[in-house]
Amino acid sequence: MARTTPPDPPLAEGGHRGEPLYWLVATQLLGELRDGTVPPGERLPGERQLAGHFGVSRETVRQALEVLRRDGLVATDRRGSHATLPGLPVETVSSLTFPVGARVADPCAVDRATVAWETPPPEHAEALGLAPRSQTLVHRYESAGADGRGRRTAVTSFSAVALSEVEELARYRDRADGTASAQLRRAYDWMRRAGLTLHHRDSITPLSDAPSVRVRRRVHDQYARPLEITDLVVDAQPDALVYEFTLPAAG
Incomplete structure (x- = not known):
């Protein structure tokens, strides 16, 4: 039996019935x-x-x-x-820097970032809905001041959804050997360009076994699908972390 499209309901009162x-x-x-x-x-x-x-x-x-x-x-x-x-282009709306805690205005800082295709940390796998021992794209970021102080290390695991929806991220799979430099500073812009609305939650926790704090960022899209999770560890010191957010004015 051929399928038929159900008829549209009548227009609400006040509609212009002369128009389709x-x-x-x-x-x-x-x-x-x-x-x-x-x-x-x-x-x-x-x-x-x-x-x-x-x-x-x-x-x-x-x-x-x-x-x-x-x-x-x-x-x-x-x-x-x-x-x-x-x-405004999509890129100008994003106020998130990838990874969380990355230095964006310190020319004296020494930064290193790499990607690997590997099994993520267990907590990351659980948060992203990955099966045990399954592999994904894992990004590692390290930064320190010129004097070696203010060290920051971040580990990010991307979900299967992020890799399937965001073409720029998927391209890294074949070259994710864990050694080559891989700056993904525009990762959030790539996600937004792919049509994903980003919702993020950052939690900051002091570490009991070191004078450091951990920042955990979870990002999901408009369908509540996890996109990535990042754990950042920062040496505790005054003004170690600064979060800056910009929201466009209402039209």
């Missing part, structure tokens, strides 16, 4: 894109979610997206549909 329903959906969606509900460059929700949001069929959503594509307001690729309205 898909045109009205396109107009409403464009309004949400313009008010920043979906920032420029971000991936739009899937057809099923948009259909539920607007109370219409998926076919109507497809027609509405086609209208916006025709006008150059939405672009679609293998990862889904993206808003293309003029605005």
Whole structure:
């Protein structure tokens, strides 16, 4: 039996019944894109979610997206549909530095970063939902001041979701030998460009066996899928850690 698309519900009172329903959906969606509900460059929700949001069929959503594509307001690729309205590029919105605690303005600091394809620490594997003894991309970062003080070490494990969704990270698998330099400072920008909304939680814990503190960062996306977990250990001293966040002003 051939499948049929369920009819769209009647328009809410006050709708313009002389216009096709898909045109009205396109107009409403464009309004949400313009008010920043979906920032420029971000991936739009899937057809099923948009259909539920607007109370219409998926076919109507497809027609509405086609209208916006025709006008150059939405672009679609293998990862889904993206808003293309003029605005701040995705990279300028991110306020996260990778890895957590990385020095960004100290030319005297000595930094080293490498990646390896290996079994992550057990706590990382559990947080990322990885099977025991399975391997993933693990990033290691070390930094110290010119005088050797203020040492920082960070270990980051990426999830299978991050590696499958973020092309730039996936490319490191074949060269992740644990020795070559691998600065991934733009990792969060790559994630956002792939359409992932980043939610992070940082916890700071003093270590009982050393004069140091540990910062643990967990990052997940808009679907609550884990993306990465980082453990940073910093020599305890005044002003050892400074967190700076920038949020764009409301339009």
